[in-house]
Amino acid sequence: MSTKTYDPVTPRRVTFLGLGVMGAPMAGHLARAGHRVTVYNRTATKAQAWVAEYGGASAATPREAAAGAEIVFSCVGNDDDLRSVVLGTDGAFAGMTAGAVMVDHTTASAAVARELHTAARARNLQFIDAPVSGGQAGAQNGVLTVMCGGDTDPFEAVRPVVMAFARAVTLVGASGAGQLAKMVNQIAVVSLIQGLAEAIAFGQRAGLDMKQVLEVIGKGAAQSWQMENRGPTMVEDRFDFGFAVDWMRKDLALCLDEARRNGSRLPATALVDQFYADIQRMGGQRWDSSSLIRRLR
Numbered sequence: 396m397s398t399k400t401y402d403p404v405t406p407r408r409v410t411f412l413g414l415g416v417m418g419a420p421m422a423g424h425l426a427r428a429g430h431r432v433t434v435y436n437r438t439a440t441k442a443q444a445w446v447a448e449y450g451g452a453s454a455a456t457p458r459e460a461a462a463g464a465e466i467v468f469s470c471v472g473n474d475d476d477l478r479s480v481v482l483g484t485d486g487a488f489a490g491m492t493a494g495a496v497m498v499d500h501t502t503a504s505a506a507v508a509r510e511l512h513t514a515a516r517a518r519n520l521q522f523i524d525a526p527v528s529g530g531q532a533g534a535q536n537g538v539l540t541v542m543c544g545g546d547t548d549p550f551e552a553v554r555p556v557v558m559a560f561a562r563a564v565t566l567v568g569a570s571g572a573g574q575l576a577k578m579v580n581q582i583a584v585v586s587l588i589q590g591l592a593e594a595i596a597f598g599q600r601a602g603l604d605m606k607q608v609l610e611v612i613g614k615g616a617a618q619s620w621q622m623e624n625r626g627p628t629m630v631e632d633r634f635d636f637g638f639a640v641d642w643m644r645k646d647l648a649l650c651l652d653e654a655r656r657n658g659s660r661l662p663a664t665a666l667v668d669q670f671y672a673d674i675q676r677m678g679g680q681r682w683d684s685s686s687l688i689r690r691l692r
Contacts, residue, residue, distance in 0.1 A: 470500040481499075
C-alpha cells in the first residue's frame, strides 16, 4: 500500500472512468484524499471491487457516473475508447453539469484532445488533456507526472485535486499540448531503453558483473530512471511487470502519426518501434517495455 500523504484539499465530488492498472489506484488516491468518488468501468465487476475496497459508489454508465460531479477523470485505452465514454447519449458529457471539468489521463492523440475540448466548450464544460508518466508503480504510489493541455482557469481549479496521485502537475500549453508532451516523453524513453539494452547485453557478453557496472556508471553521466529502475531487472531477464510492449507500440504509433503530420523526423523511434514488433512476435505483448534486450540474447 502507498505511504503517500495528502495535502489538505476541500473535498470534491468527482468521477473516475476506467479502472485499469493505472485508473484504479489513481481513483483510490482520490478517495483516500477525502474526495467523494463515483466510478465507472466497462467491466462492472471491477467497479464493484473498487467500491468494496475504497468506498464511494459505482454507476452503470459514464453519464450516470458523471451526474453532479465537479470533476470527471478518465483513463482508458485509446482514442475510440475515450470517445465511447465521453460522447453520445450515455457519455460523460451528457451527464455533466455546466462548469464541470473533465480531466483525461488517457494517452491518446492530440487531435482527439482538441476535438473533445471543442465539444466540451459547446456544452459550457471544460476539458483538460492530462496524460501521465510514471507507470503502474507511479500510479500505485501516487507520484505520477502529469502533463496538461487546455485552458488556465480549469487547470488551476483541478490541479490541487490531481495532486492526490501526482508529484508534479504542469500546464504545458493549449488543448492537445499535454498529449504532445507525452509523445516527447515516449520518444525519449524508447531510445534510452534500447541504448540500455545494448549496453547490458554488451557487458554480459564481455563477462562483466553488470549489476556492479550499473551501480558504478549510474553515478555518472549515463544515469537515468530507466537504468536505476529497469537495469537490474534487465540483467535478471525479468519482464513480467510494468508498462506492456503492446501499450508502448500504441503510444509510438501516436508519435509516428503526429510526426508525419508535423514533418518531424523520428528515425530512431521508428526503428525501436520495429524492435518492439519483434518482441511481440516472440510472444512478449505483455512484457515490460524493457524487454527489448530479449532481441539481443
